[in-house]
Amino acid sequence: MSSTPRPATRTDTARVLGQVVLPTLAGGVLKRRPKVMALAGRLRLDRPAVRLLRRLRSRYGPDPVPLRIPRRSFALVLDAGDVERVLDRTPAPFAPATREKSAALSHFQPHAVLTTRGSERRPRRRFNEDALEWNHPLHAVAGAADTAVREETARLLAETGDRLDWPAFNRAWWRIVRRIVLGDGARDDDEVTDALATLRYHGNWAYLRPKDRGLRERFRRTLARHLDRAERGSLAGAVADTPAEPGVDPYGQVPHWLFAFDAVGMVTLRTLALLATHPVQAASARAEAGDAMGPSQLPYLRACVLESVRLWPTTPIVLRESTETTEWRTGNLPPETTFVVFSPFFHRDRERLPFADRFDPDVWLDGRAQQDPALVPFSEGPGECPGQNLALFTASTMLAALLADRDYRLLAPRTTARRLGSGRRLPATLDNFGLRFAVTKP
Numbered sequence: 001m002s003s004t005p006r007p008a009t010r011t012d013t014a015r016v017l018g019q020v021v022l023p024t025l026a027g028g029v030l031k032r033r034p035k036v037m038a039l040a041g042r043l044r045l046d047r048p049a050v051r052l053l054r055r056l057r058s059r060y061g062p063d064p065v066p067l068r069i070p071r072r073s074f075a076l077v078l079d080a081g082d083v084e085r086v087l088d089r090t091p092a093p094f095a096p097a098t099r100e101k102s103a104a105l106s107h108f109q110p111h112a113v114l115t116t117r118g119s120e121r122r123p124r125r126r127f128n129e130d131a132l133e134w135n136h137p138l139h140a141v142a143g144a145a146d147t148a149v150r151e152e153t154a155r156l157l158a159e160t161g162d163r164l165d166w167p168a169f170n171r172a173w174w175r176i177v178r179r180i181v182l183g184d185g186a187r188d189d190d191e192v193t194d195a196l197a198t199l200r201y202h203g204n205w206a207y208l209r210p211k212d213r214g215l216r217e218r219f220r221r222t223l224a225r226h227l228d229r230a231e232r233g234s235l236a237g238a239v240a241d242t243p244a245e246p247g248v249d250p251y252g253q254v255p256h257w258l259f260a261f262d263a264v265g266m267v268t269l270r271t272l273a274l275l276a277t278h279p280v281q282a283a284s285a286r287a288e289a290g291d292a293m294g295p296s297q298l299p300y301l302r303a304c305v306l307e308s309v310r311l312w313p314t315t316p317i318v319l320r321e322s323t324e325t326t327e328w329r330t331g332n333l334p335p336e337t338t339f340v341v342f343s344p345f346f347h348r349d350r351e352r353l354p355f356a357d358r359f360d361p362d363v364w365l366d367g368r369a370q371q372d373p374a375l376v377p378f379s380e381g382p383g384e385c386p387g388q389n390l391a392l393f394t395a396s397t398m399l400a401a402l403l404a405d406r407d408y409r410l411l412a413p414r415t416t417a418r419r420l421g422s423g424r425r426l427p428a429t430l431d432n433f434g435l436r437f438a439v440t441k442p
């Protein structure tokens, strides 16, 4: 076939850049910018993006739509079946290591599996899967992680009294993350995670910003000191125990784990906001939380967390770059085309999903969500998130600890608080940085 799928007009390309790509980049791809997130929430910036993609799908049909961008080939995926195809056929012909991701991650993590191409990808992926025990609901570190989460949550609640907000939550959260990833000995080492946060801000600018090699080297040395301790019950211990083939760079995989836990914290507090405004679901969650003794799978709370990531994906744009010519219904697209999957479009598609804009954890328990190939909060296929189970375990355990003997009322952001509990369609964005709760003992 020599034809290509019909490209978007210049005007439609400009709309996609302005309404889909720019708001995502402005919010910060690697490290969220709180002020932009708050503004996006107030202006409801994501809603027009979903509407625009719906219009494009009826105008151009289901094939990926090539965008008119000079010197580069980009195509917007608009069909649920094509999302499945692109993600299932990773890393060839659809490589996760796109130019944009490599430029962003090279600021602090040049050997990340996500940006590895060719034969080195497989051993790095295997190492991540093994060390993170990706297909086990409970990791070997679950016992120690459960203790860390419960201790830090109890301290947080004791310190904050009748109010809980993002800054207090976030301080406790990073103590938890450092204990789980690097061991109890790293609990108070803000420096290591602050350095990573700065490098991630730099990564937001990808190739537009020079690398700070001095800071990267300081971060690498501090991280290595913690990993050398290989503390039992932490992922540092798992790194030491997991065989690695030559070229894997085990320590070089850990920055991704640390920064990915940032998303888990955001999702945890958003889920608390959902539960604070949905009494029926909160009753089920609370019942499960009350029954939990030691590290547990907590299926209902996990479903709540998955639902929160479906509603507000923390990786809203998943990119894949083709390694060869790819064939579609109406024509071919050349090698080195970057395919853009904008997940909020599929996750909130009212034409396919009766539950699109509702908080309905049951869809993850009865299989409705898993049956849909385009519900991909943790991606899918050979490039799916190997930290998914660990993320779900940590978030659901913290929610269980928060809910065990406290009630929460969402106070801020005020418009969000009114909207979430109103029974109307859930908003397209939820600014986690602005969340504030009134806390009471039942």
Ligand code: HEM
Binding pocket: 096, 113, 114, 115, 125, 128, 132, 256, 257, 258, 260, 261, 263, 264, 267, 309, 314, 315, 318, 319, 376, 377, 378, 379, 382, 383, 384, 385, 386, 387, 388, 390, 391
């Ligand atoms: C709410 C929490 C999280 C979400 C929503 C999430 C989502 C995702 C998504 C969508 C991808 C695919 C990205 C792409 O293809 O461009 C991914 C990849 C990845 N995630 Fe996560 N993630 C989360 C937490 C974690 C955690 C806690 C870890 C590690 C401890 C982790 C480790 C990884 C790794 C190593 C990859 C790269 C996989 C590869 O390229 O094969 N993630 N994640």
